[in-house]
Amino acid sequence: MKNSKSILILSYALVVVMLVLYIVPLLFVFNVSFKSFTEYLLDPIGIVKNIQWNNYKEAWIDGNFSDYFSNSLLYTGVATVLTLIVSLFGAFPVARGYVKWSGLIYLFFLLSQFLPNPMVAQFKLMLALKQDLGFVGYDTKLGYILLKTSGTGIVFMMFTGYIKSISRELDEAAGMDGCGYNRYLFRIILPLMKPVIATGVILTAIGIWNDFVGPVMYLPSPTNYPITFGLKEFRGQYGNNWPMLACGIMIVSTPLIVLYTFIQKYIVDGALAGAVKA
Secondary structure, eight states: OHHHHHHHHHHHHHHHHHHHHHHHHHHHHHHHTTSOHHHHHHOSSSOOSSOOTHHHHHHHHHTTHHHHHHHHHHHHHHHHHHHHHHHHHHHHHHHHTOSTTHHHHHHHHHHHTTSOOOHHHHHHHHHHHHHHTSSSSTTOHHHHHHHHHTOOHHHHHHHHHHHTTSOTHHHHHHHHTTOOHHHHIIIIIHHHTHHHHHHHHHHHHHHHHTOOHHHHHHOOSGGGOOGGGGGGGGBOSSOBOHHHHHHHHHHHHHHHHHHHHHHHHHHHHHHHHHHHHO
16 A cells, blocks of 8 residues: 555656646746847846737747748648658558568568668759649648658558557458448548547647758748748847747747647557557
């Protein structure tokens, strides 16, 4: 009994530590975002005294977030949907064993997660596509979307593990009723995968929305900049405008926080299901 109580206390202590590690930095940035530059210099970590509501409006304008926001929304939305579709079409036959060497295919995707980023090869491919096709490849929105869609490894493995938990009798029943392959995937299998789909959505969206290195390499034109590029506007030659930068960080992170709020109830179930069944 005494050991159980000690374990319970330790568990709560760990939860408190995790909350401090994740929430306190966010609250700190939120607090700084309402300070004037002078107040921040006088008291960087103190609670804001004179709230500057106009900071967010100024940061939105100075950071060109109105232009960059639509680009990030396009990249994240389209690439996330395409990633889910490609992962579904790849995971279903592998999970069911309908293709040869399905176990080796899954092992290949698993091992690929530990390989270094093929940045040089991707860069050369994007340049070649731009040179040969023109409308896709380096410095094109379509090329960047296709590039981000190619990173389906984790989502593919989660889908594979989750589909294994769905009864194969559904496949046989659908075949006997004359249900087509695509219709079966989207009308029957897909609705059963809501928890793991929610997990795949948030993981993919975070990776694309917060990406900064990728756009620097593949999207040099200002018209193609994502929202993360707006943060560069608050970096000066001799110092940074930290309150404006804090506003920019909150602006960039808010859409993902809202997305997570709506689908968070599926996140844990989907992640655990995919991990256990895989």
